[in-house]
Amino acid sequence: MLLAVALLLAGADDQAWKGKKVADWTQDDCRQLLSDSPWAKTVTPAVERPASAQRRPGGMGRGGFGMPGMGGMGRRGGMGGGGRARRPGGMGQQGAPPMLYLRWESALPIREAELKTRDTNAPTLDEEHYAIAVYNLPNRMNGDSKSLAGQLRKQASIKRDGKKALKPSSVEVLQREDGPVVVYLFPRTQEITKQDERLEFDARIGALHLTESFFVEDMVYEGKLEL
Numbered sequence: 001m002l003l004a005v006a007l008l009l010a011g012a013d014d015q016a017w018k019g020k021k022v023a024d025w026t027q028d029d030c031r032q033l034l035s036d037s038p039w040a041k042t043v044t045p046a047v048e049r050p051a052s053a054q055r056r057p058g059g060m061g062r063g064g065f066g067m068p069g070m071g072g073m074g075r076r077g078g079m080g081g082g083g084r085a086r087r088p089g090g091m092g093q094q095g096a097p098p099m100l101y102l103r104w105e106s107a108l109p110i111r112e113a114e115l116k117t118r119d120t121n122a123p124t125l126d127e128e129h130y131a132i133a134v135y136n137l138p139n140r141m142n143g144d145s146k147s148l149a150g151q152l153r154k155q156a157s158i159k160r161d162g163k164k165a166l167k168p169s170s171v172e173v174l175q176r177e178d179g180p181v182v183v184y185l186f187p188r189t190q191e192i193t194k195q196d197e198r199l200e201f202d203a204r205i206g207a208l209h210l211t212e213s214f215f216v217e218d219m220v221y222e223g224k225l226e227l
Contacts, residue, residue: 016032017029017033017109022116025116029113030113030114033109034113034114039110040102040103040110041101041102041212042099042101042102043099043210045097045098045208045209047097047207047208047209048208048209099136100134100136100137102135102212103135104132104227106125106129107226107227108226123174125185128188128189129169129185129186130185130188130192130227132158132183132186133181133184134182134184137181138179152171152173152182152203153168153169153171153184155203156184156203157201159202160200166190167186168184168185170185184203192216193216193225194220194225196216197215197217199213199215199216200212
């Protein structure tokens with residue numbers, strides 16, 4: 001009985017932002033919305049290592065991940081100079097894949113939480129696209145950003161049961177001091193509805209393959225589906 005009550009209370013705390021007006025959201029509420037909510041997930045990607053990548057310049061070295069347009073990782077997992085990775089979830093010394101953060105950027109609760117936390121680096125979006133962003137990528141992306149974005153666009157989709165997969169109309173690669181952010185833009189003309197139930201985001205970024213499900217019934221905010 002006590003265990004059941006504890007689990008119930010823990011579940012309530014996990015979504016403390018629910019039932020509150022935006023003005024009443026605390027910083028903890030906002031951080032939770034942006035990291036662990038129906039619109040934000042943490043995923044450890046699979047690593048696909050083609051044998052040829054070991055010998056290609058900029059490919060996977062001793063513990064690095066071969067990514068298009070990305071320089072190799074330093075020996076200790078840091079970027080470029082070979083220092084330790086400083087960002088949470090960054091690649092460790094053993095070459096383990098990084099923890100990536102997926103965020104449904106176009107959803108109203110996410111935008112509100114970013115405003116409340118004064119996140120001035122939040123991606124600029126329009127109202128004609130659904131947008132999913134991938135954070136905490138381990139390397140900086142270099143080279144021709146247009147060519148890189150085009151390649152990433154071909155390797156991403158939102159899958160729905162019994163329907164044709166949605167493909168992004170464009171991809172933006174945002175360079176940040178703490179690493180790149182990749183934003184996938186899907187046209188709203190291919191409408192997602194409550195009947196779709198489960199949305200599976202699938203993408204490849206170099207050697208990293210990430211797949212994560214979002215459940216539509218949980219993505220309702222103030223009575224409206226927010227994506």
